[in-house]
Amino acid sequence: MTISNDELAGLVEPTRAHKRVYIDPEVFELEMERIWGQAWIYIGHETQVPKAGDFFTTNINHKVPVVMVRDKNGAVHVLHNRCGHKGAKLVETRQGNARGAFRCAYHGWTFQHDGSILKIPNEKGYDNTGFDIKDPCNNMQKVAQQQSYRGFVFATLSPDAPDLETWLGGSKDCLDNLCDRAPEGEVEVAGGVLRYEHDCNWKHIMENLNDTMHPMVVHQSVVQSAQDYIDTLPPEAVKRRSEAEIILPFGGSYEDFEDSGITGFRYGHHYDGGKTSIHADYTVDPEYHAAMVKAYGEERTRDIYSFNTHNTCYYPSLTIKSAVQNIRVVRPVAVNKFVVETWSFRLKGAPDFMLQRTLLYSRLINSSASMVGPDDLEVYRRMQEGLESNASDWVEFHRQYGQDKDEGDRVVGGGTSDLDMRTQYAAWKAYMLQEAYV
Ligand code: FES
Numbered sequence: 001m002t003i004s005n006d007e008l009a010g011l012v013e014p015t016r017a018h019k020r021v022y023i024d025p026e027v028f029e030l031e032m033e034r035i036w037g038q039a040w041i042y043i044g045h046e047t048q049v050p051k052a053g054d055f056f057t058t059n060i061n062h063k064v065p066v067v068m069v070r071d072k073n074g075a076v077h078v079l080h081n082r083c084g085h086k087g088a089k090l091v092e093t094r095q096g097n098a099r100g101a102f103r104c105a106y107h108g109w110t111f112q113h114d115g116s117i118l119k120i121p122n123e124k125g126y127d128n129t130g131f132d133i134k135d136p137c138n139n140m141q142k143v144a145q146q147q148s149y150r151g152f153v154f155a156t157l158s159p160d161a162p163d164l165e166t167w168l169g170g171s172k173d174c175l176d177n178l179c180d181r182a183p184e185g186e187v188e189v190a191g192g193v194l195r196y197e198h199d200c201n202w203k204h205i206m207e208n209l210n211d212t213m214h215p216m217v218v219h220q221s222v223v224q225s226a227q228d229y230i231d232t233l234p235p236e237a238v239k240r241r242s243e244a245e246i247i248l249p250f251g252g253s254y255e256d257f258e259d260s261g262i263t264g265f266r267y268g269h270h271y272d273g274g275k276t277s278i279h280a281d282y283t284v285d286p287e288y289h290a291a292m293v294k295a296y297g298e299e300r301t302r303d304i305y306s307f308n309t310h311n312t313c314y315y316p317s318l319t320i321k322s323a324v325q326n327i328r329v330v331r332p333v334a335v336n337k338f339v340v341e342t343w344s345f346r347l348k349g350a351p352d353f354m355l356q357r358t359l360l361y362s363r364l365i366n367s368s369a370s371m372v373g374p375d376d377l378e379v380y381r382r383m384q385e386g387l388e389s390n391a392s393d394w395v396e397f398h399r400q401y402g403q404d405k406d407e408g409d410r411v412v413g414g415g416t417s418d419l420d421m422r423t424q425y426a427a428w429k430a431y432m433l434q435e436a437y438v
Pocket residue numbers: 083084085086087088104105106107108109
Protein backbone atom coordinates (compact mmCIF):
# COMPACT_ATOMS: atom_id res chain seq x y z
CA MET A 1 0.00 0.00 0.00
CA THR A 2 1.39 3.36 -0.96
CA ILE A 3 1.59 6.00 1.71
CA SER A 4 -0.64 8.96 0.87
CA ASN A 5 0.72 12.47 0.50
CA ASP A 6 -1.32 13.56 3.52
CA GLU A 7 0.33 10.88 5.59
CA LEU A 8 3.78 11.87 4.31
CA ALA A 9 3.12 15.54 5.01
CA GLY A 10 2.29 14.62 8.60
CA LEU A 11 5.69 13.01 9.13
CA VAL A 12 7.60 16.28 9.08
CA GLU A 13 6.76 19.43 11.03
CA PRO A 14 8.87 22.63 11.10
CA THR A 15 10.73 21.51 14.22
CA ARG A 16 10.43 17.73 14.32
CA ALA A 17 10.35 14.59 12.20
CA HIS A 18 8.46 11.37 12.86
CA LYS A 19 10.62 8.32 13.58
CA ARG A 20 9.13 6.56 10.52
CA VAL A 21 11.38 8.62 8.24
CA TYR A 22 14.32 6.65 9.63
CA ILE A 23 12.89 3.16 10.07
CA ASP A 24 9.97 2.55 7.70
CA PRO A 25 10.97 0.55 4.56
CA GLU A 26 8.00 2.02 2.65
CA VAL A 27 9.11 5.57 3.39
CA PHE A 28 12.62 4.56 2.29
CA GLU A 29 11.34 3.24 -1.07
CA LEU A 30 9.47 6.50 -1.62
CA GLU A 31 12.59 8.50 -0.74
CA MET A 32 14.52 6.55 -3.37
CA GLU A 33 11.90 7.42 -5.96
CA ARG A 34 11.03 10.97 -4.98
CA ILE A 35 14.27 12.36 -3.50
CA TRP A 36 17.03 10.24 -5.07
CA GLY A 37 15.02 9.87 -8.27
CA GLN A 38 14.45 13.63 -8.64
CA ALA A 39 17.47 15.45 -7.16
CA TRP A 40 20.83 15.90 -8.85
CA ILE A 41 22.98 13.05 -7.55
CA TYR A 42 26.76 13.28 -7.48
CA ILE A 43 28.28 10.63 -9.76
CA GLY A 44 32.02 11.26 -9.76
CA HIS A 45 34.77 13.62 -10.84
CA GLU A 46 35.82 13.89 -14.47
CA THR A 47 39.43 13.14 -13.49
CA GLN A 48 38.35 9.61 -12.47
CA VAL A 49 37.99 8.90 -16.20
CA PRO A 50 40.92 10.75 -17.82
CA LYS A 51 41.32 8.69 -21.03
CA ALA A 52 38.96 7.53 -23.80
CA GLY A 53 37.16 4.38 -22.66
CA ASP A 54 37.86 4.98 -18.95
CA PHE A 55 34.78 4.21 -16.88
CA PHE A 56 33.56 4.31 -13.30
CA THR A 57 30.41 2.58 -12.06
CA THR A 58 28.12 3.61 -9.23
CA ASN A 59 24.43 3.73 -8.31
CA ILE A 60 22.05 6.68 -8.43
CA ASN A 61 19.85 5.10 -5.81
CA HIS A 62 19.67 1.58 -4.38
CA LYS A 63 18.24 0.23 -7.66
CA VAL A 64 19.68 2.23 -10.54
CA PRO A 65 23.24 1.31 -11.61
CA VAL A 66 25.01 3.79 -13.88
CA VAL A 67 28.37 4.08 -15.58
CA MET A 68 30.33 7.28 -16.14
CA VAL A 69 32.54 6.94 -19.23
CA ARG A 70 34.73 9.15 -21.42
CA ASP A 71 34.38 8.80 -25.19
CA LYS A 72 37.07 9.23 -27.86
CA ASN A 73 36.16 12.90 -28.35
CA GLY A 74 36.72 13.62 -24.68
CA ALA A 75 33.04 13.92 -23.67
CA VAL A 76 31.95 12.29 -20.40
CA HIS A 77 28.64 10.39 -20.43
CA VAL A 78 26.49 9.03 -17.61
CA LEU A 79 24.62 5.98 -18.91
CA HIS A 80 22.29 3.46 -17.37
CA ASN A 81 24.38 0.38 -16.72
CA ARG A 82 21.94 -1.91 -18.55
CA CYS A 83 22.23 -3.82 -21.76
CA GLY A 84 19.84 -2.80 -24.54
CA HIS A 85 19.15 -6.46 -25.36
CA LYS A 86 17.62 -8.31 -22.42
CA GLY A 87 18.58 -5.91 -19.67
CA ALA A 88 21.71 -7.44 -18.10
CA LYS A 89 23.86 -5.09 -16.07
CA LEU A 90 26.70 -4.45 -18.51
CA VAL A 91 29.67 -3.30 -16.48
CA GLU A 92 30.41 -5.23 -13.31
CA THR A 93 33.80 -3.82 -12.32
CA ARG A 94 34.06 -0.63 -10.31
CA GLN A 95 36.39 1.11 -12.73
CA GLY A 96 38.64 0.38 -15.69
CA ASN A 97 39.02 0.98 -19.42
CA ALA A 98 36.57 -0.35 -21.98
CA ARG A 99 38.92 0.27 -24.93
CA GLY A 100 36.75 0.23 -28.09
CA ALA A 101 33.34 -0.57 -26.60
CA PHE A 102 31.34 -2.13 -23.78
CA ARG A 103 30.56 -5.80 -24.51
CA CYS A 104 27.71 -7.54 -22.73
CA ALA A 105 28.69 -10.78 -21.00
CA TYR A 106 25.46 -12.53 -22.05
CA HIS A 107 25.04 -12.47 -25.87
CA GLY A 108 27.91 -10.17 -26.78
CA TRP A 109 26.06 -7.06 -27.95
CA THR A 110 28.54 -4.17 -27.99
CA PHE A 111 27.98 -0.49 -27.24
CA GLN A 112 30.00 2.63 -27.95
CA HIS A 113 31.07 4.95 -25.15
CA ASP A 114 28.14 7.26 -25.79
CA GLY A 115 25.81 4.29 -25.27
CA SER A 116 24.83 3.75 -28.90
CA ILE A 117 24.73 0.18 -30.10
CA LEU A 118 27.78 -0.89 -32.13
CA LYS A 119 27.25 -4.52 -33.15
CA ILE A 120 25.06 -7.57 -32.63
CA PRO A 121 26.57 -11.04 -33.18
CA ASN A 122 24.93 -13.12 -35.95
CA GLU A 123 22.71 -10.18 -36.81
CA LYS A 124 21.05 -11.74 -39.87
CA GLY A 125 18.63 -13.63 -37.61
CA TYR A 126 16.87 -10.30 -37.16
CA ASP A 127 16.19 -9.86 -40.91
CA ASN A 128 12.51 -9.25 -41.68
CA THR A 129 11.51 -9.46 -38.00
CA GLY A 130 10.63 -5.79 -37.56
CA PHE A 131 13.70 -5.30 -35.34
CA ASP A 132 15.54 -2.06 -36.09
CA ILE A 133 19.12 -1.87 -34.82
CA LYS A 134 18.99 1.92 -35.22
CA ASP A 135 16.07 2.26 -32.81
CA PRO A 136 17.55 4.14 -29.82
CA CYS A 137 15.67 1.86 -27.44
CA ASN A 138 18.38 -0.74 -28.17
CA ASN A 139 21.14 1.55 -26.87
CA MET A 140 22.50 1.87 -23.38
CA GLN A 141 20.20 4.64 -22.21
CA LYS A 142 21.38 8.07 -21.13
CA VAL A 143 20.19 9.33 -17.75
CA ALA A 144 17.50 12.03 -17.98
CA GLN A 145 20.04 14.83 -17.43
CA GLN A 146 23.74 15.10 -16.65
CA GLN A 147 25.87 18.17 -16.05
CA SER A 148 29.16 18.92 -14.42
CA TYR A 149 30.38 21.86 -12.41
CA ARG A 150 34.16 22.43 -12.33
CA GLY A 151 34.72 18.73 -13.01
CA PHE A 152 32.14 17.42 -10.50
CA VAL A 153 29.67 15.31 -12.49
CA PHE A 154 26.04 15.10 -11.39
CA ALA A 155 23.11 13.24 -12.94
CA THR A 156 19.39 13.18 -12.33
CA LEU A 157 16.65 10.74 -13.29
CA SER A 158 14.24 13.66 -13.51
CA PRO A 159 13.67 15.50 -16.79
CA ASP A 160 12.04 18.26 -14.70
CA ALA A 161 15.05 19.11 -12.50
CA PRO A 162 16.30 22.68 -13.03
CA ASP A 163 19.80 23.04 -14.47
CA LEU A 164 22.57 22.05 -12.07
CA GLU A 165 23.76 25.58 -11.26
CA THR A 166 20.25 26.71 -10.38
CA TRP A 167 19.87 23.65 -8.15
CA LEU A 168 23.22 24.30 -6.43
CA GLY A 169 22.29 27.97 -5.89
CA GLY A 170 24.54 29.94 -3.53
CA SER A 171 26.03 26.72 -2.15
CA LYS A 172 28.13 26.40 -5.29
CA ASP A 173 30.47 28.97 -3.68
CA CYS A 174 31.84 26.03 -1.68
CA LEU A 175 32.65 23.95 -4.78
CA ASP A 176 34.28 27.09 -6.22
CA ASN A 177 36.30 27.58 -3.07
CA LEU A 178 37.51 23.96 -3.14
CA CYS A 179 38.78 24.44 -6.71
CA ASP A 180 40.04 28.00 -6.18
CA ARG A 181 42.33 26.70 -3.45
CA ALA A 182 44.37 25.18 -6.30
CA PRO A 183 46.92 27.60 -7.77
CA GLU A 184 45.81 26.32 -11.20
CA GLY A 185 42.12 26.60 -10.30
CA GLU A 186 41.47 22.88 -10.82
CA VAL A 187 41.47 19.73 -8.70
CA GLU A 188 41.93 16.07 -9.54
CA VAL A 189 41.05 12.89 -7.69
CA ALA A 190 44.11 11.37 -6.02
CA GLY A 191 45.02 8.78 -3.43
CA GLY A 192 42.25 6.19 -3.84
CA VAL A 193 38.90 5.87 -2.13
CA LEU A 194 37.78 4.81 1.34
CA ARG A 195 34.50 2.88 1.49
CA TYR A 196 32.70 2.57 4.78
CA GLU A 197 29.44 0.67 5.29
CA HIS A 198 27.07 2.16 7.88
CA ASP A 199 24.29 -0.01 9.32
CA CYS A 200 21.76 2.78 9.80
CA ASN A 201 19.58 5.18 7.79
CA TRP A 202 21.33 7.40 5.23
CA LYS A 203 19.94 10.63 6.69
CA HIS A 204 21.93 10.22 9.92
CA ILE A 205 25.18 11.29 8.25
CA MET A 206 23.61 14.23 6.41
CA GLU A 207 22.12 15.41 9.70
CA ASN A 208 25.32 14.86 11.66
CA LEU A 209 27.89 16.75 9.62
CA ASN A 210 26.75 20.24 10.56
CA ASP A 211 25.38 19.22 13.96
CA THR A 212 27.84 21.22 16.01
CA MET A 213 26.33 20.27 19.36
CA HIS A 214 27.91 16.82 19.13
CA PRO A 215 31.70 17.01 18.53
CA MET A 216 32.63 18.08 22.06
CA VAL A 217 30.60 15.15 23.44
CA VAL A 218 30.87 12.29 20.93
CA HIS A 219 34.52 12.96 20.10
CA GLN A 220 35.59 14.00 23.60
CA SER A 221 37.55 10.81 24.28
CA VAL A 222 39.56 11.13 21.05
CA VAL A 223 40.39 14.77 21.68
CA GLN A 224 41.35 14.04 25.28
CA SER A 225 43.60 11.13 24.28
CA ALA A 226 45.27 13.26 21.61
CA GLN A 227 45.75 16.08 24.12
CA ASP A 228 47.16 13.69 26.75
CA TYR A 229 49.69 12.40 24.22
CA ILE A 230 50.61 15.90 23.02
CA ASP A 231 51.22 16.95 26.62
CA THR A 232 54.03 14.39 26.84
CA LEU A 233 55.86 15.96 23.87
CA PRO A 234 58.23 18.93 23.86
CA PRO A 235 56.53 22.04 22.36
CA GLU A 236 58.80 22.02 19.32
CA ALA A 237 57.62 18.51 18.40
CA VAL A 238 53.98 19.65 18.39
CA LYS A 239 54.31 22.90 16.46
CA ARG A 240 52.77 22.60 12.98
CA ARG A 241 51.90 18.93 13.49
CA SER A 242 48.99 18.33 11.11
CA GLU A 243 47.59 15.58 13.35
CA ALA A 244 47.26 17.99 16.26
CA GLU A 245 45.79 20.72 14.06
CA ILE A 246 43.22 18.30 12.67
CA ILE A 247 42.04 16.51 15.81
CA LEU A 248 42.04 19.12 18.59
CA PRO A 249 39.40 21.49 17.05
CA PHE A 250 36.84 18.67 17.38
CA GLY A 251 36.95 19.50 21.09
CA GLY A 252 36.05 23.17 20.48
CA SER A 253 33.64 24.95 22.82
CA TYR A 254 29.96 25.69 22.15
CA GLU A 255 30.97 29.33 21.68
CA ASP A 256 33.56 28.40 19.01
CA PHE A 257 30.98 26.45 17.05
CA GLU A 258 28.31 29.11 17.56
CA ASP A 259 30.61 31.66 15.86
CA SER A 260 30.94 29.50 12.75
CA GLY A 261 27.27 30.04 11.76
CA ILE A 262 25.13 27.82 9.53
CA THR A 263 23.76 28.74 6.10
CA GLY A 264 20.90 26.87 4.43
CA PHE A 265 19.68 26.88 0.84
CA ARG A 266 16.77 25.66 -1.23
CA TYR A 267 16.79 21.94 -2.07
CA GLY A 268 18.28 21.10 1.36
CA HIS A 269 21.89 22.22 0.87
CA HIS A 270 23.71 23.81 3.80
CA TYR A 271 27.14 24.59 5.17
CA ASP A 272 28.69 25.36 8.50
CA GLY A 273 31.32 28.09 8.76
CA GLY A 274 32.26 30.72 6.21
CA LYS A 275 34.11 33.29 8.26
CA THR A 276 35.59 30.60 10.46
CA SER A 277 35.51 26.85 10.93
CA ILE A 278 37.37 24.01 12.62
CA HIS A 279 39.84 24.20 9.71
CA ALA A 280 40.48 27.96 9.94
CA ASP A 281 43.63 27.78 12.06
CA TYR A 282 45.57 25.26 10.00
CA THR A 283 49.14 26.29 9.27
CA VAL A 284 49.54 27.79 5.82
CA ASP A 285 52.45 26.02 4.12
CA PRO A 286 54.87 28.74 2.85
CA GLU A 287 55.51 27.00 -0.47
CA TYR A 288 51.76 26.64 -1.09
CA HIS A 289 51.15 30.26 -0.10
CA ALA A 290 53.82 31.42 -2.56
CA ALA A 291 52.19 29.43 -5.38
CA MET A 292 48.77 30.89 -4.51
CA VAL A 293 50.03 34.49 -4.40
CA LYS A 294 51.81 33.97 -7.73
CA ALA A 295 48.57 32.68 -9.26
CA TYR A 296 46.03 35.03 -7.71
CA GLY A 297 47.81 37.97 -6.01
CA GLU A 298 47.75 38.72 -2.26
CA GLU A 299 44.21 40.05 -1.96
CA ARG A 300 42.40 37.29 -3.87
CA THR A 301 44.50 34.67 -2.07
CA ARG A 302 43.38 36.11 1.27
CA ASP A 303 39.75 36.05 0.11
CA ILE A 304 40.04 32.39 -0.89
CA TYR A 305 41.54 31.39 2.48
CA SER A 306 39.08 33.48 4.45
CA PHE A 307 35.99 31.73 3.06
CA ASN A 308 36.54 28.87 5.45
CA THR A 309 33.72 26.35 5.64
CA HIS A 310 33.50 23.09 7.56
CA ASN A 311 31.11 20.68 5.78
CA THR A 312 28.91 21.60 2.85
CA CYS A 313 26.06 19.15 2.27
CA TYR A 314 24.60 18.93 -1.22
CA TYR A 315 21.40 17.17 -0.31
CA PRO A 316 21.05 14.22 -0.55
CA SER A 317 24.22 12.60 -1.91
CA LEU A 318 27.35 14.68 -1.42
CA THR A 319 29.22 16.42 1.34
CA ILE A 320 32.45 18.32 0.74
CA LYS A 321 35.21 19.92 2.74
CA SER A 322 36.49 22.80 0.65
CA ALA A 323 39.25 23.72 3.09
CA VAL A 324 40.56 20.14 3.29
CA GLN A 325 39.85 19.00 -0.28
CA ASN A 326 38.03 15.80 0.40
CA ILE A 327 34.45 14.78 -0.18
CA ARG A 328 32.10 12.12 1.10
CA VAL A 329 29.60 10.46 -1.20
CA VAL A 330 26.50 8.84 0.28
CA ARG A 331 24.78 5.83 -1.28
CA PRO A 332 21.69 4.30 0.39
CA VAL A 333 21.35 0.51 0.29
CA ALA A 334 18.30 -0.12 2.51
CA VAL A 335 16.31 1.72 5.17
CA ASN A 336 18.99 0.77 7.71
CA LYS A 337 22.10 0.64 5.53
CA PHE A 338 24.21 2.99 3.41
CA VAL A 339 27.76 3.24 2.15
CA VAL A 340 29.85 6.36 2.39
CA GLU A 341 32.88 6.90 0.14
CA THR A 342 35.64 9.38 0.87
CA TRP A 343 37.50 10.78 -2.14
CA SER A 344 40.53 13.05 -1.84
CA PHE A 345 41.68 15.72 -4.28
CA ARG A 346 45.02 17.12 -5.35
CA LEU A 347 45.11 20.90 -5.76
CA LYS A 348 46.74 21.35 -9.16
CA GLY A 349 49.86 23.48 -8.87
CA ALA A 350 50.16 22.97 -5.08
CA PRO A 351 53.10 21.27 -3.34
CA ASP A 352 52.73 17.63 -2.35
CA PHE A 353 52.30 18.55 1.33
CA MET A 354 48.73 19.67 0.61
CA LEU A 355 47.66 16.27 -0.77
CA GLN A 356 49.45 14.51 2.08
CA ARG A 357 47.45 16.59 4.57
CA THR A 358 44.19 15.80 2.76
CA LEU A 359 44.96 12.08 2.87
CA LEU A 360 45.97 12.33 6.52
CA TYR A 361 42.65 14.02 7.27
CA SER A 362 40.74 11.27 5.46
CA ARG A 363 42.57 8.59 7.42
CA LEU A 364 42.27 10.33 10.78
CA ILE A 365 38.64 11.40 10.48
CA ASN A 366 36.70 9.59 7.71
CA SER A 367 38.12 6.08 7.41
CA SER A 368 36.54 3.02 9.06
CA ALA A 369 39.85 2.72 10.96
CA SER A 370 39.90 6.38 11.96
CA MET A 371 39.51 7.94 15.39
CA VAL A 372 36.49 10.15 14.66
CA GLY A 373 34.17 8.58 12.04
CA PRO A 374 33.55 5.41 14.08
CA ASP A 375 32.44 7.60 17.04
CA ASP A 376 29.73 9.04 14.80
CA LEU A 377 28.69 5.65 13.46
CA GLU A 378 28.31 4.37 17.02
CA VAL A 379 25.76 7.10 17.81
CA TYR A 380 23.95 6.64 14.48
CA ARG A 381 23.57 2.96 15.37
CA ARG A 382 22.24 3.86 18.79
CA MET A 383 19.73 6.25 17.19
CA GLN A 384 18.58 3.57 14.77
CA GLU A 385 18.11 1.16 17.68
CA GLY A 386 16.35 3.71 19.90
CA LEU A 387 14.05 4.88 17.11
CA GLU A 388 12.83 1.32 16.56
CA SER A 389 11.33 1.33 20.05
CA ASN A 390 7.84 2.56 20.92
CA ALA A 391 9.05 5.02 23.51
CA SER A 392 8.24 8.17 21.51
CA ASP A 393 7.42 9.02 17.92
CA TRP A 394 9.40 12.20 17.31
CA VAL A 395 12.93 13.49 16.67
CA GLU A 396 13.13 17.19 17.46
CA PHE A 397 15.13 20.06 15.91
CA HIS A 398 13.99 23.23 17.70
CA ARG A 399 17.38 24.81 18.54
CA GLN A 400 17.24 28.55 17.75
CA TYR A 401 13.97 28.12 15.85
CA GLY A 402 12.49 31.54 15.17
CA GLN A 403 15.94 33.13 14.86
CA ASP A 404 16.76 31.89 11.35
CA LYS A 405 17.36 34.95 9.15
CA ASP A 406 15.98 34.90 5.62
CA GLU A 407 18.44 36.59 3.25
CA GLY A 408 16.66 35.86 -0.03
CA ASP A 409 18.55 33.00 -1.63
CA ARG A 410 19.66 31.66 1.77
CA VAL A 411 18.77 31.38 5.44
CA VAL A 412 21.44 32.05 8.05
CA GLY A 413 21.61 31.23 11.73
CA GLY A 414 23.89 30.49 14.66
CA GLY A 415 26.43 27.71 14.38
CA THR A 416 24.78 25.59 17.06
CA SER A 417 21.26 26.00 15.68
CA ASP A 418 19.26 23.18 14.08
CA LEU A 419 18.91 25.28 10.94
CA ASP A 420 20.65 22.52 8.96
CA MET A 421 18.01 19.98 10.06
CA ARG A 422 15.15 22.36 9.27
CA THR A 423 16.68 23.07 5.84
CA GLN A 424 16.93 19.38 5.00
CA TYR A 425 13.45 18.51 6.17
CA ALA A 426 11.91 21.39 4.23
CA ALA A 427 13.53 19.87 1.13
CA TRP A 428 12.56 16.34 2.19
CA LYS A 429 8.94 17.39 2.36
CA ALA A 430 9.03 19.28 -0.96
CA TYR A 431 10.58 16.29 -2.76
CA MET A 432 8.33 13.73 -1.10
CA LEU A 433 5.18 15.71 -1.89
CA GLN A 434 6.61 16.23 -5.40
CA GLU A 435 6.57 19.99 -5.01
CA ALA A 436 10.34 20.56 -5.17
CA TYR A 437 10.38 21.66 -8.81
CA VAL A 438 7.01 23.40 -8.87
S1 FES B 1 21.45 -9.30 -22.41
FE1 FES B 1 23.14 -8.22 -23.15
S2 FES B 1 23.61 -9.15 -25.02
FE2 FES B 1 21.86 -10.21 -24.35
